[in-house]
Amino acid sequence: MASKENRRITDLGTLKALAHPLRLKLYRLMFVAEVATASQLAEQVDEAVSLVSYHLRKLAEHGLIEEAEPRSGDARERWWQRASEGVSIRDEDFRDAPEKASAHVAAIRLFQDQRSEMYRTYLDEREQWGREWNRASHDAESLLRLTAPELTEFKEELQNLIKRYDEQGRAREAAGETEGREHVALHVYGFPFRP
Structure with missing residues (x-):
């Protein structure tokens, strides 16, 4: 398992x-x-x-x-x-x-x-x-002004949000709510850059 x-x-x-x-x-x-x-x-x-x-x-x-x-x-x-x-x-x-x-x-x-x-x-x-x-x-693309700790906090909040939606969707599917449900890919990148 x-x-x-x-x-x-x-x-x-x-x-x-x-x-x-x-x-x-x-x-x-x-x-x-x-x-x-x-x-x-x-x-x-x-x-x-x-x-x-x-x-x-x-x-x-x-x-x-x-x-x-x-x-x-x-x-x-x-x-x-x-x-x-x-x-x-x-x-x-x-x-x-x-x-x-x-x-x-x-x-x-x-x-x-x-x-x-x-x-x-x-x-x-x-x-x-x-x-x-x-x-x-x-x-979407967002160009933010953050520190490394702020980006870390953002990443953790986003991961928790993604996990919540995934668990919610899987629970609904297990309960029989399958109509219209598809696999969804979510790709997120957060990295520093200098213009």
Whole structure:
């Protein structure tokens, strides 16, 4: 059963295991599916089942996903689920050696690239979502004047708000309120810059 806590990734091996384009997609899909087989995931990423199985085993070796209770009578099927509520990757855990810092930056760039790809896909398909979803979706940029402690406080408040909406939505879905409910990606970045 997945832990209700985020797993903090502090070692280079686990970071590299996650920072692989296909593994990151599979990891993200595990959040959407909650439990899945390699065959089910292979269809979604348009890859061979054997390749997807290999990458799922790599994620499992690093404790990012784990085997789940079988959902069918087919003993050949191996079911997977995420091992924790999510992961957190902090810059401070990868600053003590140049190769760690470089791997951390490369991983964050991959995460950003895949997030941008998700948003571009939405933009390309937005007419299929209809007026209500297009009105609800947003893209905003705010240029604030903050100190590092103020940005930290803002980040924590925002994370709590996101968690509240996620728990509320999941509870309503569990209570049978599924009409109109979709997966929603929320990407937020807060960082300093100088013009």
